Amino acid sequence: HRIDRLEIYGFKSFCEKTDIVLNGEVTAIVGPNGCGKSNVADAINWVLGEQSTKTLRAGRMEDVIFNGTQKRKALGVAEVTLTLREFANGASLPADFPSENGEVTVSRRLYRSGESEYFLNQRRCRLKDVYEFFEGTGLGSTSYALIEQGRIEVILGSKPQDRRALIEEAA
Amino acid sequence: HRIDRLEIYGFKSFCEKTDIVLNGEVTAIVGPNGCGKSNVADAINWVLGEQSTKTLRAGRMEDVIFNGTQKRKALGVAEVTLTLREFANGASLPADFPSENGEVTVSRRLYRSGESEYFLNQRRCRLKDVYEFFEGTGLGSTSYALIEQGRIEVILGSKPQDRRALIEEAA
Amino acid sequence: STEQFKETFDAINQNFKELFTLLFGGGQCEMRLLDETDLLESGIEIIAQPPGKRLQNVMLLSGGEKALVALALLLGIFKFRPSPFCLLDEVDAPLDDANVSRFTRLLGVMGKNTQFILITHNKKTMEVAQYLYGVTMQEAGVSKIVSVKFE
Amino acid sequence: STEQFKETFDAINQNFKELFTLLFGGGQCEMRLLDETDLLESGIEIIAQPPGKRLQNVMLLSGGEKALVALALLLGIFKFRPSPFCLLDEVDAPLDDANVSRFTRLLGVMGKNTQFILITHNKKTMEVAQYLYGVTMQEAGVSKIVSVKFE
Ligand SMILES: Nc1ncnc2c1ncn2[C@@H]1O[C@H](COP(=O)(O)OP(=O)(O)OP(=O)(O)O)[C@@H](O)[C@H]1O
Ligand SMILES: Nc1ncnc2c1ncn2[C@@H]1O[C@H](COP(=O)(O)OP(=O)(O)OP(=O)(O)O)[C@@H](O)[C@H]1O
Ligand SMILES: [Mg+2]
């Protein structure tokens, strides 16, 4: 399977609906400090089911919703949609979420009330369904696929037991 | 007072005697990864009396002596000399270490046996004399003057109590 | 189980060693169990030898050398548990030009089976991307994305 | 003593705020005691507002923004306990071009009283140095220094 594109709306500094095509072999994201590049990484992590606020650089999960600037009011909901392609083996996608033209979309929404919603191919589903789907596509283990900013600097300085934990987690 | 120059011989990757003039307003040290730039910073830290092997990126203090390569044998002694200039107020320099032309040299030597030697103006002295001299020149508090590689990345991530310790240390 | 740990450890170690040699253009490295007899609890140390230098504990290497070793390890774990994509956020920040070239060459090799998403400030890294997105904040606090390059 | 701590805290905070505004070209920041009534033990939090953005805990800022805040804090402590020189090892690594320019402009201001020694890979930083030393390792493991520029 391949990642095809990412849509971000209301997530962190992306208060305007934003589309990024990601299906190249190598895609580079560039720009000045603080402009939102790592927020794109957080959006991918989040739509794939990340639940740790620390990893998402947030105090509480609600902090990932656009919280306003001096000129703009805060938004009430954050939504990220990931589209996957070339979904050859449809085995891991339940019949309730039919896919057209080999494309699968996964969406996650968070309201300020704290309520979360998940969608597969635009049909409402449970977080459990999203996880099961990912297990089938190899996206379940994306904890090794996202190397966040600053991780390279600290991964070796860890103690012998921390390094062991790294290996144990992958086992 | 001003830093004038640094001489490094047998310290870490500097197995050949090396001279660096440092009396400009801004001096830049550049070069590829692993070529020895941070080792220059360690040399300055060391000659100013640093005793923590962790800060010097060494296992034991003996590790700062050039330990050989596939082509060269290890050396038996490391020596670093710092020259200071414009030593207007000679008050903090004891009479036993007369300074000529307003210049003061501070040297530190370490032998593989573990024996250390310290010198002020090329005369053997105790570590205590070096510290007392530095107190007078404002070089005693160089812990705030050396911002080592990687420190910027971790200083804020520290817990509220670590940040307090930062301030307490300077108090 | 200790068998599973040992198998995982050995597989990742193999990837780690191969990636190290690719990223350093030579040399060798290894993860070692501090206590070979205690598979259940033993911590792990890492030793490395950049080309022409001595074998020593990884903590004694330079900033850029450590970053390269860390990258070899994290990508070694990724190869053991692969995903369709891999996102790297500013991993090239401490690297000099020669090492950035080795890094991008490695991406070219791995890119046959993996989509890479790179966040970077480095011009040499940008050059190997097929798609280039610029994120801007013309209006303070509001991110917008502009696609800069298509191939 | 708690008096001495409070005086130190206030003096460093003042330096910190001024340096932040210089490095960010605006905005504001502050160190705050988590418990104002407990001068003996209270931890410290840091809040910051880059120009045009919201005031928030510094841990929510971007990598480059955090580096700039950290630099403002460390230099703020340095100004409180000054030395004839200040050595900065690759502090500019996470900064974009605009922030490197603000950094070098700050060095120009502070350089009147302080000798700066900068270890860097950044070309814009190199441009403001009067002396430029290249460290090389033509022979593996053996450092040599070449002076590249004199003014
Ligand atoms: N919920 C939110 N609402 C609005 N803005 C937010 C929100 N969460 C984070 N931000 C802002 O996003 C910015 C951080 O963006 P990001 O970490 O993506 O920067 P970056 O492009 O990676 O920069 P760098 O190159 O410095 O790493 C911060 O200024 C932060 O204030
Ligand atoms: N006692 C020693 N004898 C010989 N070589 C040593 C000794 N101690 C350290 N080294 C070598 O010095 C090198 C590190 O140099 P240094 O940290 O100064 O690099 P650097 O120029 O700062 O690189 P970077 O840009 O990656 O930070 C390492 O390769 C290490 O093996
Ligand atoms: Mg970032």
Ligand SMILES: [Mg+2]
């Ligand atoms: Mg270095």
